Amino acid sequence: MKRLCGIVVPMRNPILFGVIFALFCSSALLAQDNEKVPYVPSPIEVVDRMLEFADVKKADVVFDIGSGDGRMVIQAAKKYGARGVGIELDSRLVEIARAEAKKDGVDQLVEFRQGDALKADISDATVVTLYMLPSFNKQLRPILEKQLKPGARVVVHDYPIEGWNPVKWEEMPLMDKRPEVMPHNHILYLYIWKPEQK
Numbered sequence: 001m002k003r004l005c006g007i008v009v010p011m012r013n014p015i016l017f018g019v020i021f022a023l024f025c026s027s028a029l030l031a032q033d034n035e036k037v038p039y040v041p042s043p044i045e046v047v048d049r050m051l052e053f054a055d056v057k058k059a060d061v062v063f064d065i066g067s068g069d070g071r072m073v074i075q076a077a078k079k080y081g082a083r084g085v086g087i088e089l090d091s092r093l094v095e096i097a098r099a100e101a102k103k104d105g106v107d108q109l110v111e112f113r114q115g116d117a118l119k120a121d122i123s124d125a126t127v128v129t130l131y132m133l134p135s136f137n138k139q140l141r142p143i144l145e146k147q148l149k150p151g152a153r154v155v156v157h158d159y160p161i162e163g164w165n166p167v168k169w170e171e172m173p174l175m176d177k178r179p180e181v182m183p184h185n186h187i188l189y190l191y192i193w194k195p196e197q198k
């Protein structure tokens with residue numbers, strides 16, 4: 001007998017051991033894949049740089065996946081006149097984002113949808129912005145690959161999309177001063193979606 005995380009495993013029966021080990025591994029992966037992405041807003045300097053990095057223009061439609069208080073699409077509308085859609089699970093944040101957009105006079109340009117971004121239609125996006133965790137990005141990747149049109153830009157904050165090659169990346173020389181976040185410099189990655197990169 002052997003112990004695997006507190007479970008007694010029968011070592012003399014290799015088939016049973018294999019089955020238990022496979023179940024153990026898949027449940028660990030599942031836990032990782034379902035990791036909840038918390039609300040941690042991007043500092044406004046990072047928001048501005050992400051929009052510059054993606055070269056956002058008036059004709060763009062910017063989708064922020066997990067839009068928090070709406071700052072990304074609100075800023076894109078205010079600075080560039082771009083249209084935007086924020087998708088956010090937390091209805092309280094959706095209400096805050098709608099109120100902010102109204103206060104800033106861009107509520108005609110932006111829209112906030114409450115729901116799971118992993119089930120959303122993002123096919124209208126010409127620019128996607130993302131500040132989510134690696135496990136979320138892993139689940140989002142096939143959705144981006146299925147729905148985005150060739151040439152769509154995807155700019156991500158801190159956590160790259162595994163398996164995609166960024167066309168450029170940069171580390172912002174900005175130490176984080178937010179009390180809820182470990183001090184760190186911010187890393188941005190820009191991808192341009194091409195079906196051949198799949």
Ligand SMILES: C[S@@+](CC[C@H](N)C(=O)[O-])C[C@H]1O[C@@H](n2cnc3c(N)ncnc32)[C@H](O)[C@@H]1O
Pocket residue numbers: 036037038039040041042043064065066067068069071072087088089090093115116117118130131132
């Ligand atoms: C790290 S914050 C980023 C907020 C904003 N994009 C920014 O950069 O300031 C991640 C946000 O994603 C939201 N979120 C987490 N899982 C989600 C999901 N499956 N669909 C939509 N939003 C989600 C969280 O509620 C949170 O507001």
